[in-house]
Amino acid sequence: MNLRGIAAITGIGELKPTRNPEGKTTLGILAEVARLALADAGLTKQEVDGLVVGPPTEDSAFMWPQQVAEYLQLFPLFLDMVEMGGASGTGCISRALMAIATGRCRHVLCLTGGVWGTGIFNTLEARTAVMSTLEAEFDLPYGPMGFNSAYAMAAQRHMHLYGTTPEQLAKIAVDQRYNACACPQALFYGKPITVADVLDSPVIVSPLHLLEIVMPCTGGSAVVVSAAERAVDMPRPPVYVLGVGEGCSHNSIARMPDITTTPITVSARQAYQMAGVRAGDIDFLSVYDCYTITVLLTLEDAGFCPKGEGGPFVASTDLTYQGDLPCNTHGGQLSWGQPSYAGGMSHVTEAVRQIRGTAGLRQVKRNELCFVNGNGGALSQQCSLILGKSTH
């Protein structure tokens, strides 16, 4: 059964990422973005029959979907929480698609967001809270620097095997910042950077510099996924879900089978197969970027260049919204900010704005087909999407 084009994104709602939570709560944030997304889709809340949520931040995760449903007074026929770490955003779309494909739902509301700050992983207690029992036993005693050290070790080995340079990795952050400077909603709007700026920023965990590392913040993103036959009569041009794929290979980075090859090889292949397209057909990308190395590995594993050639590829490819392969036109999370699980969802909402042609200053010229990727954990779990303007 091919689910290509049976569902479409018909509404989005988003808050501007902020480093000042101003007394916001996760439930409050989800309510704000839910309201925006339903207004965008032209739906009443009574028409929502599915609710898929990302995990909470400060709240108890215990029966979280029903906590959210109660707060919003929604009475969905299907509700679920998607815990795929950073891949939860794209994962919500994947689950919504399945709920629609089985005929259980017509309009699924997907909600992500929360209250985060830079201190989020920075105490022993917080660090332990996001670790498995086994990581706490066999990794934590050695003093990992959270996810930073995991991605640093992937970058280190990529450099060793393929000669990837710090300048090449820095170029990713620079191109994305250029994009953010055309995106007033981005956390780092109006703050252009150069490769020298990146390389002059402090090394936190070698070889990664401060400006290659994502900034946790507060915010939220909501997406409405509707059955395609409904979508055609709704106010916004539908953005079709043409392909979906998921993959998982480990939890702790120490258990990753090959630290320079991510399960995007699996998730992207499935997504392309379902959509009937290849990497070469893609007009622009919206891919998870907790670190620069994440983007580089994604480009390789999703087939935009051969394994090991990510460095020269990014050096010679203009990744800005004006370029030959626009990537993360909202700045990516490196420049947009990482508002909890909504960071991953921001790649979906930006792809929707681009495909609708409503991205303003940073609108890309070719906007028919987008490759979206969500990455969870330490390159552990992936959910790739192909979004498109039409089903033809």
Added chain:
Amino acid sequence: MEKRPVPKTSPVSEFFWEKAARGELWLQKCQNCSQFIFYPRVVCPHCFSDKLEWTPTSGKGKIYTYTVVYRTDLDAFTDKLPYIYAIVELEEGPRMSANIINCPLDKVRIDLPVEVVFEEIAPGLRLPQFQPHRH
């Protein structure tokens, strides 16, 4: 100041830590598919056999990858900065997290041969660590 995190052992891993306390690195070896495994489990993750036997290892391996940690917010590690956090690949196959100790920062590299040493981090608790292999 926060205390240094110590491993919270489980009935499955107790033997591993008992041997470590005596300065020995033992891993489980699957009696069905002959592969060594790490971390300790109740079934072999390769073939799902439950015939796992604790077996001594050579304690030798090489650095699979590493990072030099320059900034940390874990109190217990601030006085160690900068330090090397690594994944070591043992001769027997499995990989494990470790610090590379007794190693100048300009000598650390991927594929560097290393050998296990044990660091006492709490009374009766010794952590397997690795240092450059001495010929």
